[in-house]
Amino acid sequence: MNLIKLEILLLRRSFIIGGGIILFFTALLGSLADYYLNNAELLEAVEQFPDAVIEGFGFHVSVMTSFEGWTSGQIYTYYVLLLGCFAAMWACASIVKDRDMGTDEFLYSLPYSRLHVYFSRVAAQLFLTSTIFLLTFLITVACGFLFSQIESVRTIFFIMLAGYFIVLAFSGIGYILTTLLHSERSAMSAGVGIVMISFLLNMMAGMDETVSWLSYFSLFYVFDTKALVHGDGLSISAAAATLGIYIAGTALGAFLFKRQDVVR
């Protein structure tokens, strides 16, 4: 508990900034839903957007008929993008930040095992990420009830949960990288980088049939949010894939870190 509290203390500022931005965007987009959904002209204009933009930013006009559709296209995209960046940054910095601050000699000469430190960090980050996920879900639902109509809270929950699983997968990749990086700054770049690459791959895949295979390398593509809007349940295989990346990444990171030298 001591170590988990420490990690939360260390991430406090980043958590408040990240959480604030995400919740702000969610509330903004959520409150604007009806303005767009009832605006036929605007939707027509959106339909003329390049495919890549439609794919990347989730402007699927076909589902833009309900608040759930709006959530899957708009709120979802920004939430995965932003929370993904923050979670991946935290994960990438997990171990390397102490090397950067010079606090590693202090931390690892306490009577905690390396794995205890490592998994406490993972747990603390899981807690922070989950908190933002739950708050985003609650705010989305609240906006739906206040400014629009909600047909199925369950659908909205699944959409947000799908995003949460993707975010966890980004964290998993971050844990593999954290022992290999050399400074906190590079950890930040790497965190934002992996999310951006994934996002851009998905966007590029939408440009043309011939490059659609690119999306197979993008975590943004894993869940079919359009199907979720139509009432389908969460795809088991997609959930297994994203959680698999999270667990495997965490385990690999632990393995790499267990006997790593703490040197200046």
Added chain:
Amino acid sequence: MNVIKMNNLTKYYGKNTGVENVNLSVSKGDIFGFIGPNGAGKSTTIRMLLQLTYPTSGSVELFGLPLHKERPSLRRKIGSLSSEVHYYKEMTGKQILQFTAKSHGLSLQETPVYEYAERFQFDMNKKVKSFSLGNRKKLGILQGLLHEPELLILDEPTSGLDPLMQQSFFQLLNELNHHGVTIFFSTHVLSEVEKLCNRVAFIKSGKLLETSHMTEVKGMNERVIEVTFTEPGDKRKKFGLADIDPYAAFTQGVHYITVRGRLHEALQRIVQYPITDISIHKPTLEQLFMQHYDQKESDGDSR
């Protein structure tokens, strides 16, 4: 009983050598000085003792337990201080100390930390980012000692402390030692070792040169006389200084004469002539090192 035992301890950093084949043991109750110039391998050795790194080959034992696998609970018996002492900048000294106490399963009130803070005039309520190096070092001392460890492993503990604080710190170490605490510390300041240690090891370029009891350290009974005569120029021959020390040196108007025992005879000889300046001191660490080193080299050659 050996509290620390190193067998052929070797650490390479890629192609760089950290230390090579270090054999050394520290007994319970020792105050052991580990002395060497920059880059000698002091920190490398200490990091292996603290399980921050693992040896390339050879082994270390603490309290008779080998460290080839991680032993976090052993660290409850060890107090350590790293040479650069960095802590989380946004936390206060007190938060760091509370965190440390908790890691040992203690509350701050159960520890001697308030007493030590008073002793070192340390204000623990400030944030770490406002600390000078000396204050960080004080925090390091408190943090390393609060769980009343049986063994202290300290990497250049006094660097950054002012002379007064150094003295308080040495006094504290002495008191702890009287209560049975074993102390292993690195330094490049010979006088610290002289004041405090009963045993000493010299290390240079990753190799242990010599381990001895303080009283047996060769050259410890030597004195270096630095003298400037009123009459200018090299007077080694004219004043018969070579009879005192055949290797007497002369640079920039100063004569350097090393004497072993018989200090009064040497001085009688020197004061026959008018002097503008004279000082007598113990050999510097550098000079002792060179002697050890030259000796080892020539021993090697003659074989």
